[in-house]
Amino acid sequence: MGRTVYVHGNFVPEEDARIGLFDRGFLFGDAVYEVTAVIAGRMIDNDLHLARLERSLRELGIALPLSRMEIEALQSELITRNGLKDGTVYLQVSRGEADRDFLYPETMVPKLVGFTQAKTLIGTRAQREGIAVDLADDPRWRRRDIKTSMLLGQVMAKQAARARGFDDVWLVEEGLVTEGASSTAHVITADGRILTRAASRATLPGCTQRALARLCETEGLHIEERAFAPEEAQEAAEAFQTSASSLVMPVVRIGGRVIGDGKPGPMTRRLQTLYLEAAGVPS
CATH class of the missing domain: 3.30.470.10 (Aminotransferase class 4, branched-chain amino acid transferase, N-terminal domain)
Structure with a gap:
């Protein structure tokens, strides 16, 4: 049945x-x-x-x-x-x-x-160990703030990333990361700032991102809403992406560069815990 x-x-x-x-x-x-x-x-x-x-x-x-x-x-x-x-x-x-x-x-x-x-959403190997994301040109239309079912660009980008040995892909336009193909991209600087793009027509306003931002405000964690280049992402202390199906997902490699020591960092771990606790799930 x-x-x-x-x-x-x-x-x-x-x-x-x-x-x-x-x-x-x-x-x-x-x-x-x-x-x-x-x-x-x-x-x-x-x-x-x-x-x-x-x-x-x-x-x-x-x-x-x-x-x-x-x-x-x-x-x-x-x-x-x-x-x-x-x-x-x-x-x-x-x-x-x-x-x-x-x-x-x-x-x-x-x-x-x-x-x-x-689908298993928590306690997965990817959440424990982190994922590698490829970098690819953003092929999509200009109204990405609307969550339409037109996903061929994302499908092709994800398929190409998988063929290259990556778990997922972040999209790049005019030298700046827009977002993941089905997620919101975040990086954490050496001084503890969480960077993610501000809401605009260039990206989809992420629901998991918004929920996490509320928690960060409560916890006194600083989120800076601005675009960042792939090179800045690759130099970050930590990186992660958010979505409904992956929650808070550590990113340990971006393109050919390992992030930090190649393991999910302490800030990302804290954010995972905060999100799960807010959802009523023991971390």
Whole structure:
């Protein structure tokens, strides 16, 4: 028996799930999505994810298909029906269905789908030992602040990085790191400052990043929001990336340069602990 998924108002077995041939998410990537972490059956930072979903839809002129309360209820129902303990819950909203045309009718009705994915999120080898990230030119469109389903640039960058022996990839534009292909990039300077890019159209506003920033403010840790070059990242004392599916992930190599002593540093370890404790998970 497969998973139960949500498709256009109904919970159905995954093998029976269907989307229409003329769904604009399928034809044009005209859709947005969100991924929320689930730990011990509980959603983490979901308020931030639903707020970002609503913002992305608003930027594209797509109506929210359900109220935020109703969306949270269907997420919880997916978790319950699938007995999900640890993993993610995925949502995608497309503009709707219409015969293929770049121009779309204003009367379109948005389509919502959702599913869960079981995954170990904490205590992984990558979180214990850190990962290596490649550096690649950023091939994406200019509205990266909208979390659209158009991910071919990220797919190709990640695939190329894997072929080169890396675990992930950070993207670079005009000599500066924008972000990870599916994460927010951070480095820590020798004097303990945490650097990450400020919110703009060049990057996606990370929900895990925002939650971690709140914790840093409470703990008196300094976050400096500014862009940094790959060379500065490679000279950093520590590095890490954040996302819903990897939480706070140590980075121990960037391109051909080992970061620090090649092991997750003390500040990164502290941030991992702070985040898990705030999520109600023993570190």
